[in-house]
Amino acid sequence: MKITETLKTLAFIATLVTSGVASATTTDWGTVAPGTTLTKTLSVPQLGSFADYYNVALLTSGSAALKRSITITLDEDANKLSGFTGLAYGLYSSLTNSLIPSTYDALSKTYSYDALSAGAYFLKISGIGYADPGVEAPKYNALVSITAAVPEPESYTMLLAGLGLMGVVVRRRSQSS
Secondary structure, three states, X not given: OHHHHHHHXXXXXXXHHHHOOEEEEEEEEEEEOOOOEXXXXXXXXXXEEEEEEEXXXXXXXXXXXXXXXXXXXXXXXHHHHOXXXXXXXXXXXXXXXXXXXXXXXXOXXXXXXXXXXXXEEXXXXXXXXXXXXXXXXXXXXXEEEEEEOOOOHHHHHHHHHHHHHHHHHHHHHHHXX
């Protein structure tokens, strides 16, 4: 009986010692061009304190008014997240290192970051993963979808209307000379 209690105590101490080890990984997802979507599925095991960074750049396509968006859908299955303390997701601007505000849909467990400007961003996922000795490290799971916008139909309408007006002006000038 005493041996079992001693082994449990040693296992607990070993978990505390190893959980103090911090890990950080950085992954570059590259650049997302206008009109394209980048989708990444994350399923990353973590044990101890960690902070994972995922870098992405959104290109401009000539109009600052174009919408670019990032959505993060979490797999919050209780069995998968039970081995974490303080699990946090956040999107940051690489230029200012500031957190980008999001909207959260509790039904779909989705964070949405809309109307982003062109530029560099990073997704930070951090927390502390723990597991009993001999048990697989817990995994965080997320589906990340990054969309760089294409022009809205109204933009094409304005372009065609402008070209039409230019055609009228050129025609009138050529008729009057």
